[in-house]
Amino acid sequence: MSKPGAIDFSTFPDASGHFGPYGGRFVSETLISALDELQAMYMSLKDDPDFVAAFDHDLAHYVGRPSPLYLAERLTEQAGGARIWLKREDLNHTGAHKVNNTVGQALLAKQSGKTRVIAETGAGQHGVATATVAARLGLSCTVYMGAADVKRQSPNVYRMKLLGAEVVPVESGSKTLKDAMNEAMRDWVTNVDNTFYIIGTVAGPHPYPQLVRDFNSIIGREARRQSLERFGQLPDALVACVGGGSNAIGLFHPFLNDTQVKMFGVEAGGKGLASGKHAAPLNDGIPGVLHGNRTYLMEDDDGQIIETHSVSAGLDYPGVGPEHAWLKDIGRVEYVTADDDEALDAFRRLTRTEGILPALESSHAVAYALKLAGSMSPEQNIVVNLSGRGDKDIFTVAAIDGIEV
Amino acid sequence: MTDQNRIDRRFAKLRGEGRKALVTYIVAGDGGLQNTVPLMHKLVASGADVIELGVPFSDPMAEGPVIQRGHERALAGGASLRKCLALVDEFRQNDKDTPVILMGYANPIQRMGEQVFAEAAAEAGVDGALTVDLPAEEAGALNSFMAERNLRNIFLLTPTTTEERIGEITTLASGFVYYVSLKGVTGAGHLDLESVRDNLEHIRQFTDLPLCVGFGIKDGSSARSVSANGDGAVVGSVLVSAVGDAVDASAAEERVGEIVSEMRQALDQ
Numbered sequence: 001m002s003k004p005g006a007i008d009f010s011t012f013p014d015a016s017g018h019f020g021p022y023g024g025r026f027v028s029e030t031l032i033s034a035l036d037e038l039q040a041m042y043m044s045l046k047d048d049p050d051f052v053a054a055f056d057h058d059l060a061h062y063v064g065r066p067s068p069l070y071l072a073e074r075l076t077e078q079a080g081g082a083r084i085w086l087k088r089e090d091l092n093h094t095g096a097h098k099v100n101n102t103v104g105q106a107l108l109a110k111q112s113g114k115t116r117v118i119a120e121t122g123a124g125q126h127g128v129a130t131a132t133v134a135a136r137l138g139l140s141c142t143v144y145m146g147a148a149d150v151k152r153q154s155p156n157v158y159r160m161k162l163l164g165a166e167v168v169p170v171e172s173g174s175k176t177l178k179d180a181m182n183e184a185m186r187d188w189v190t191n192v193d194n195t196f197y198i199i200g201t202v203a204g205p206h207p208y209p210q211l212v213r214d215f216n217s218i219i220g221r222e223a224r225r226q227s228l229e230r231f232g233q234l235p236d237a238l239v240a241c242v243g244g245g246s247n248a249i250g251l252f253h254p255f256l257n258d259t260q261v262k263m264f265g266v267e268a269g270g271k272g273l274a275s276g277k278h279a280a281p282l283n284d285g286i287p288g289v290l291h292g293n294r295t296y297l298m299e300d301d302d303g304q305i306i307e308t309h310s311v312s313a314g315l316d317y318p319g320v321g322p323e324h325a326w327l328k329d330i331g332r333v334e335y336v337t338a339d340d341d342e343a344l345d346a347f348r349r350l351t352r353t354e355g356i357l358p359a360l361e362s363s364h365a366v367a368y369a370l371k372l373a374g375s376m377s378p379e380q381n382i383v384v385n386l387s388g389r390g391d392k393d394i395f396t397v398a399a400i401d402g403i404e405v
Numbered sequence: 406m407t408d409q410n411r412i413d414r415r416f417a418k419l420r421g422e423g424r425k426a427l428v429t430y431i432v433a434g435d436g437g438l439q440n441t442v443p444l445m446h447k448l449v450a451s452g453a454d455v456i457e458l459g460v461p462f463s464d465p466m467a468e469g470p471v472i473q474r475g476h477e478r479a480l481a482g483g484a485s486l487r488k489c490l491a492l493v494d495e496f497r498q499n500d501k502d503t504p505v506i507l508m509g510y511a512n513p514i515q516r517m518g519e520q521v522f523a524e525a526a527a528e529a530g531v532d533g534a535l536t537v538d539l540p541a542e543e544a545g546a547l548n549s550f551m552a553e554r555n556l557r558n559i560f561l562l563t564p565t566t567t568e569e570r571i572g573e574i575t576t577l578a579s580g581f582v583y584y585v586s587l588k589g590v591t592g593a594g595h596l597d598l599e600s601v602r603d604n605l606e607h608i609r610q611f612t613d614l615p616l617c618v619g620f621g622i623k624d625g626s627s628a629r630s631v632s633a634n635g636d637g638a639v640v641g642s643v644l645v646s647a648v649g650d651a652v653d654a655s656a657a658e659e660r661v662g663e664i665v666s667e668m669r670q671a672l673d674q
């Protein structure tokens with residue numbers, strides 16, 4: 001438990017949505033009242049026993065939770081150090097952690113009485129998870145996706161369409177996740193009366209970073225309990241990839257007050273930090289304002305947001321959730337990178353040694369965990385968030401291998 | 406309040422004459438950096454009262470497709486916040502009276518530093534700023550740096566702004582208040598005149614500042630109708646679209662001049 005004088009992480013953000021200097025609400029005036037409404041609704045429901053029971057029910061019977069904590073024995077052997085445990089979010093319905101959040105926000109959407117949901121998506125996992133809950137509730141659904149991502153994640157585009165969603169390719173800017181988010185915001189400003197915006201990561205204006213974190217914290221709560229059951233103590237280290245940061249904060253948050261647990265957030269190193277072609281704002285960015293919050297960003301000297309690069313669409317984002325920006329500054333979490341090649345190696349390694357095909361996003365976490373494990377001792381334990389499965393990525397990997405599928 | 410600045414003087418003059426303000430928006434550097442200052446003079450010569458100079462941003466979240474493209478063109482042509490300030494400085498060599506407002510997004514200002522920005526803006530001859538994604542809650546620091554330099558802080562009020570917030574925002578606002586006529590992005594087309602009228606009347610109870618109405622104004626007649634209950638109209642997308650469609654700078658100037666003259670005449674009728 002936390003010592004006197006130590007930070008109690010459960011008390012953040014503050015009432016106006018700030019994590020230290022980060023977070024807040026940087027949106028045009030039209031959206032303020034919708035955010036106020038959402039915040040009031042969320043605050044009144046989040047500890048309401050009926051709401052909590054409905055959420056837990058959906059997680060158990062629709063998503064298929066709890067997800068296993070799996071000891072990757074052969075991977076551990078190869079890494080030659082600490083035991084590597086995989087938190088299997090890839091086994092959730094729709095194949096990633098994203099559904100934890102969309103199930104939660106769908107309950108809010110239903111409560112709000114709005115008849116239409118919208119979302120932005122990068123890899124398409126959040127778009128699929130949103131289209132899924134919309135189908136289940138009979139809500140109309142529009143998903144914005146950068147035109148470049150529509151190309152590289154085509155299986156997910158078709159899944160969304162099968163689920164009844166309209167997928168709108170976004171042609172502006174860099175044609176990736178950030179532009180999809182701009183377009184979703186524009187839709188929301190226009191249709192705020194009947195539309196609920198389901199943001200897919202712990203970014204955006206307050207209260208999104210808080211509520212997306214809370215819905216994904218089921219990952220860390222389960223992992224904490226499972227760790228005690230399986231190896232009788234808390235893990236020595238947690239590792240998760242960081243795009244916007246929702247799977248990472250979901251795993252980390254329930255452990256933040258356990259100061260002995262080390263945490264590593266793995267950003268996309270792309271072609272290497274030195275090349276400038278990456279998506280690692282916490283490693284190589286500076287604080288600024290984008291998409292409704294203050295956080296670390298990839299930007300030029302004029303404050304223009306610059307294009308990012310990662311082999312994984314879900315990490316290809318120039319910002320990061322504000323809570324991570326703060327956790328970096330205060331030193332509670334260490335943010336590192338894995339580059340494209342390391343992620344691809346880890347993708348192949350996990351597939352061949354454990355029979356688990358990870359998402360390219362999650363492969364970044366696996367890549368770093370392999371290094372970290374090697375530097376630790378065999379009686380120590382690392383929990384890696386395996387945030388999603390890799391079926392959506394086989395075309396990308398095949399193309400890199402020069403194979404037509 | 407401190408000394409009057411160009412914005413206050415202009416609105417006082419218009420009020421005295423019983424005329425409405427015509428506020429015109431273009432994107433700095435759109436159509437070529439070297440053509441922006443001549444275009445600003447053309448706006449004034451054709452009857453604009455206030456120039457809103459859009460500061461291009463890579464992620465202009467509140468803009469519709471027309472102004473988004475204007476931002477993209479301007480950035481491709483090398484525009485930046487520093488260059489916008491240099492353009493205003495150049496404009497001031499031949500125009501000491503027309504108020505100029507910078508309209509843009511928070512990040513370029515944050516990158517420059519809010520205090521540095523306020524000082525540089527005052528130095529260049531800027532009169533105020535409207536930062537779209539800086540709502541009242543987050544605007545405190547920039548506001549006070551601006552006020553120290555006798556610059557005005559223009560705020561948006563929208564159809565969704567609650568009564569309580571109208572009170573808060575109008576206390577922070579200076580220069581004039583920008584009423585967004587519709588729920589949507591710039592250039593949208595679903596103007597509801599009746600609701601504009603009711604909302605303006607409501608806002609009047611909170612402030613004596615001039616009220617200008619923008620978003621969705623396409624021509625003289627829509628400018629005239631929305632400003633009937635306000636103090637002025639803001640026009641943007643049609644001008645940016647004219648710049649984007651023009652074959653060259655002189656064609657852009659000519660077309661922009663025609664549009665602005667037509668609006669001026671409609672407002673003065």
Ligand SMILES: Cc1ncc(COP(=O)(O)O)c(C=O)c1O
Pocket residue numbers: 096097098122123124125126200201202241242243244245246247248313314315359361362387388389
């Ligand atoms: C499987 C998977 N992991 C991670 C991410 C990155 O998002 P976040 O950092 O919010 O977890 C994505 C995003 O699309 C994803 O699909």
